[in-house]
Amino acid sequence: MALDDHDVRLLRRAIALARKARFDVEPNPPVGCVLVRGDDGAVGEGWTAPWGGPHAEVVALRVAGERARGATAYVSLGPCGVEGKTPPCAAALIKAGVARVVVGAGDPNPAEAGAGLASLRAAGVVVDLAEGVLQREADELLDRFRRSLGRRRPWVVLKWAMSLDGRIAAARGAGGPISGPKARRLVHGWRAHSDAVAVGIETARIDDPSLTCRLADGPPHGRPQPRRVVFDSALRLPLDAAMVRTAAEAPTLVVCGEEAPQPRRVALESAGCTVLPVPVADGRIDLGAALDTLRVHGVRRLLVEGGARIHGAFLKAGLADQISAIVAPRILGGAHAVPAVEGSGIDTADAMRELEEVMWRRVGDDLLMRGYVTSSVGA
Secondary structure: OOOOHHHHHHHHHHHHHHHOOOOOOOOOOOOEEEEEEHHHEEEEEEEOOOOOOOOHHHHHHHHHHHHHOOOEEEEEEOOOOOOOOOOOHHHHHHHHOOOEEEEEEOOOOOOOOOHHHHHHHHOOOEEEEOOOOOHHHHHHOOHHHHHHOOOOOOEEEEEEEEOOOOEEEOOOOOOOOOOOHHHHHHHHHHHHOOOEEEEEHHHHHHHOOOOOOOOOOOOOOOOOOOEEEEEOOOOOOOOOOHHHHOOOOOOEEEEEEOOOOHHHHHHHHHOOOEEEEEOEEOOEEOHHHHHHHHHHOOOOEEEEOOOHHHHHHHHHHOOOOEEEEEEOOOOOOOOOOEEOOOOOOOOOHHHOOOEEEEEEEEEOOEEEEEEEEOOOOOO
8 A cells, every 4th residue: 555644754763763773783784663553653663783682673562562463563674584693573573463564675685585574464464665655765774784695704893992193002012991981881882792803913912802791791682702803814822812711701713824833723722712724915814715714603793893903904905894983082192102093004095995974972071983984895
């Protein structure tokens, strides 16, 4: 049936909710859902939870409870009908007794192939597609999802905290936090919703991080600790490093060059680490091959926390999808202060890495900037 003004208004609300999920859900699509029942109006709404959490429909159904029975669900994207990291949303809508579903855009995932809409119709649920009404707005939210479909590598988020003058440390090896406590809690939430957290070997050797989620109740939704990844071409990671000592509690993956010393590999594997050899180019790990290998090992969302050289390498290779940078109201200065990004840089101004859909917000006394990298490699 054709959508009336009431339908359009509520579908527009679902699309607005979907935008709230950006930056936290990729490579999944951001989705919004509004549940409406007769004179009760909106009885539940929600958007996709951060990676690994419930989808928008499930969030909205939990808010609505029994009031979802007989309701109309307005969703920016057709509900999924196949099992993924979470159960299918179409089944959840059917079980809750939703009577009608209004869809902004169809799911472009070939694995879905309309399964969700088909199961809804088979269960007697009325399904209405936008068919041009707000379809462009709903469709725009799926651009990155489409590009990631069938891709062999994880979604890569580069994260750093820096001073107002763009420095991540007063000197190489100098410790101490840059951002405030609220921003640091936010970062632990990002870790909780990533499949793995990565650093380069210099950061691993100098800072000896644990890279675990240290929220009070641990990772939410029953998720395990993220895997830890070290890019270490020559296997220089010390055997007494925190990530090695705790490998039994949270898996540690060490990505090395194919010619890395065999005795070091045996020692790290004996300590509980997983060593992943990949090709080397110009003495450095081939990051594209490394990401392909991590994807084979189940890493679909990778948070890269440093240091400056590994950030530079990802950006130069066009393998970063998103930047999440925290700017603290501090000035470090000095000739030895470390910039957020190092390396040989981008070859030409035309190839510079620009950000789009940039978002700024205050977190305590710090500023958080998030944006998508426009020139990331699709493969």
